Amino acid sequence: MIEGIFIGLETAFSLKNLMMVMIGCFAGTIIGMLPGLGPMTAIALMIPITYGFEPSTGLILMAGVYYGAVFGGSTSSILINAPGIPGTVATSFDGYPMAQQGKAGKALAIAAYSSFAGGTIAAIFLLIAAPSLSKVSLAFRSPDYFGLMILGLTAVSAFSAKGHFLKAMMMVVLGLMLASVGQDTLSDIPRFTFQNMNLSDGISFVLVVMATFAMSEALTIIFKANDPTKVAKQISLSQLGSIKLDKEETKKMVTTIPRSSILGFIIGVLPGAGSTIASFLAYGMERNFVNDEEKQKFGKGSINGLAAPETANNAACSGSFVPLLTLGIPGSGTTAVMLGALLGFGIQPGPRLYQTNPEIFWSVIMSMYIGMVILLILNLPLIPYIARVLATPRTFLIPLILFFSVTGIYLMSFNNFDIYMMIGIAVIATILRLYDFPMPPLILAFVLGGLMEENLRRSLLISDGSWSFLWDRPLTLVIMFTIIMIVGWQIFKSFWKKKS
């Protein structure tokens, strides 16, 4: 492990990779700060650029973008009460009241320190957990992987759909259907290509991500006639106040951070749960831990109330890399985008990544940490200036997002067909979003589609066409039981809610 850490440090500390982390953190902060645009859009916009780099450099850039976008989301939550991503909604509960009291600088500093501390503790956990889990996951067989993928898809649908479980499951099926377009990997038989040569290689992952996130998010802002930057124009972004914390404030943070980090990391590892649930749970947990006097301050600018969700969401981000790096199964939409990018580089994450590509495995882990340090020392002092991005008029912002999306896909394929298909998918995604059909399950399913089919193929061939592989091994049985519990609970909840 020590050797691996050194390999990771060597790769991550090369001048080129350090530059990439900095650029990633900076670009991610700016994109994540823009309300409505989250880490998935930020990473999606970066993918075409990363394909020109080595895999480790590309991944380092994306990891930087990811952390930058999460930090950017917190900034817009605190300054204008418009969370860039769901994971920073809980941040606004106490961050925004602090900003209204003239303590915006302090709130941003607490968010930055908490994120850093949460990320640091989680990175240590990741350092320990990832190699151990890699060894354990070598015992996983095709039926277990197939089961885990269904579990991941079901869990993401259950947790991210906000009460729209069936809609999320339809999106899962649609994602898998889109992934099935093109030649069959084993027999090369064309499927759903309708004799169109442009479809024979399947639908590009970048195209689907760009269409369902970047482009459709931009179209949704216009369609709903939202101007997310309007509020930002009304506040004075230059008067953020001091970013220095006194002893009492630091003391409060010191007690909150460790417990929120542990909670955040554990939630992050679970498939589908992610930073949103982690931040809400941490907020709730912290409220129960503090004394009555502090409890009264929750929702009115409590330091514990701000530090807890910020710590947890960053710890959850690190935690979400555990299933991605060790099992090759992403637990969230964002890590699904990262998996898609990895597959684009020709790298299959999983238990063997640790042995076959140690430089990637370790450099990503190390870069995450470097990214957090950069966020703290570079972004925090620059916040008053970066925050001006919040006031970028949507009249410029939207066309630029559309331009980057079209350019991204054009650079990859150099044909019009992909551009038209991207526009078509974006229009459909915009309508679906309008009626609360969630997009992360679609992306996750699209990325996992090929792997899922492959594992089902192996499982069915081994069991001679019998579905008994789903309950033959105790591990598969436990996974299937968990899936049934999640689906059953979601259906029961729907009926119970209706009746009550």
Place this chain on the structure above:
Amino acid sequence: MKISPSKIISLLFFIFSGFYLYTAHQIQVFTFDEDAAFNAKTFPIYLGYAGLVFSALYIILPETKPSNVDLKVLDYKKTITLVILMILYGLTILRIGYFLSTSIFLVLSYIVLGERKWIWIFILSFPFVAIFMYLLHGLLNIYLRDPFLQLIGVMG
């Protein structure tokens, strides 16, 4: 009886799944693979059925959390115009080249969305695209087809 838009979307998805299932059954597999435990059409067939089941469940079951969208506040005009502009952008990008088509797309999009600061419209279109092209073509060595720039001799 009023049917919610989400149910209409589910109905459309049900029809789509039916079509997908029909097409999955039409996939030509090798003769020796016909009776195999798994062939090229096995997974798509399961997906077709899954699509039918989930969409049918949504149509049949009562909606616990209906999505309320006020159709009157939606900005159809700007959205449709932007989509048309993107289609035209896609149509012209290979014919007249990256520089002109992108710059014109940006200028028209800014105007459609109501921007009237002409200096910024100019800066964030032609010079911006030129710098972006230089970064891609000049520094990152990414080839960009541009008949217009080739015609005027700017690009080789």
